[in-house]
């Protein structure tokens with residue numbers, strides 16, 4: 224079916240239009256070719272928000288409606304405001320030399336508006352972006368019925384996009400033609416707008432601007448006259464967001480399902496394979512060029528790698544610590560190193576480096592990055608490289624491998640949220656390891672117990688997950704220890720099925736010495752839901768207040784986060800981080 228359709232389209236194409244100008248000069252013209260229901264209007268608003276881009280809404284619409292004799296409720300008005308003559312549209316709107324004062328011009332088009340019996344050469348003078356959505360999702364998002372199968376296939380718009388893509392690829396004329404077309408996915412744009420827009424801008428040779436992520440609600444003057452009919456949901460939002468019911472949950476007529484399967488799935492999958500992958504987004508751009516210590520060498524971020532034979536790759540066989548730098552000093556350094564060495568001893572690592580050696584590597588790395596504040600260090604000690612894959616430590620003949628990874632990172636929760644915003648928790652179905660299986664006192668890199676819980680938190684849009692022990696009592700979160708306050712008493716679970724956190728210990732000692740009654744106790748969810756205050760602790764976040772657990776607001780009659788005692792402890796903890804007695808100075812090291 225797809226081949227028959229394509230051949231018909233190919234053979235009817237004629238070439239009446241001769242080119243008037245070379246497009247090596249500004250402005251840069253971008254055609255967006257898309258299907259209905261694919262966030263193309265949002266993408267048009269996004270480009271408009273850059274400030275250096277003019278946008279034009281479907282300039283080929285009248286041409287398409289007239290030539291294909293298509294009915295639309297606004298047909299007459301459309302034919303009045305837009306020329307149905309493609310040559311005029313090209314010379315007066317798309318290819319016009321003096322019309323635009325901006326550096327960029329963005330033309331939004333439905334793929335089907337590029338009719339096969341016209342000359343397509345002009346599109347080679349522009350950058351072309353194909354915005355692709357799974358045909359099933361496109362068709363399922365139509366509110367009204369889909370009519371016959373043929374028109375459903377046409378409505379999906381997919382075959383037109385396939386044709387545009389293959390036309391551009393097949394008429395390559397110089398080496399830059401690879402840049403003349405790219406494919407982005409609707410799902411990427413909605414799921415990861417910044418990464419997708421960054422990748423797209425890079426491909427187009429333009430800077431990404433954060434203004435592309437937000438615009439005013441309610442539409443723009445450039446909206447086509449059809450906006451009232453089609454743009455309700457685009458006008459209601461000011462960013463790329465998921466709209467409507469998940470289309471995979473809707474049922475489509477059987478004939479349409481099988482047409483999708485037979486005619487549309489293959490071209491969709493072929494195009495999808497060529498999609499631009501969203502760019503990775505660093506939470507802090509300052510970390511783009513850091514230096515990392517790996518196995519005794521200081522390496523640039525992109526070169527900092529370990530062997531595939533390393534034990535951490537083979538079995539998560541490593542131990543780790545998270546450390547923090549405050550005011551040129553490393554907080555609780557000796558305590559962290561002791562915990563790391565004890566964990567490595569429990570796992571019978573051989574050739575554990577001396578603590579002075581580890582310190583030297585840390586200092587060297589911090590100096591190389593000029594990091595003396597606002598820094599978190601991920602310290603990892605692996606069992607080292609194996610001579611052959613497998614789990615047995617008898618394959619380890621080279622001794623341990625130390626990794627010092629320092630990053631610019633303020634006090635944040637594990638979801639990278641500043642601790643000034645209170646956290647939301649859910650309870651995980653995963654039980655935190657107890658010593659019967661794998662003692663949580665070992666600070667090891669086999670973090671899947673915690674990662675599975677974190678995935679549940681992510682799916683529930685929560686910051687972290689509370690984890691229970693074997694008996695159903697609260698142990699900790701996937702990344703932090705937990706405390707609660709009830710009637711002025713501070714409680715925390717026994718360290719039986721949780722990491723005995725260094726921050727946890729510091730808070731217990733600190734509160735006891737400042738007269739707060741602090742008790743270790745078996746605590747259930749009932750106690751946490753009904754607490755006056757709840758907070759999490761860890762080197763990464765310090766003390767982070769919790770506002771909600773499993774939908775229950777903490778202290779609903781006085782919802783203040785941090786609460787009075789948490790706030791007092793936060794201040795005292797901050798003082799301790801500044802107190803030289805609890806930290807080690809970053810010493811000078813000769814390189």
Ligand SMILES: Cc1ncc(COP(=O)(O)O)c(C=O)c1O
Nearest residue numbers: 702703704722724725726761762
């Ligand atoms: C599971 C878990 N709990 C608690 C903590 C907090 O420990 P600390 O206060 O020593 O940073 C961590 C930190 O690594 C952790 O991974």
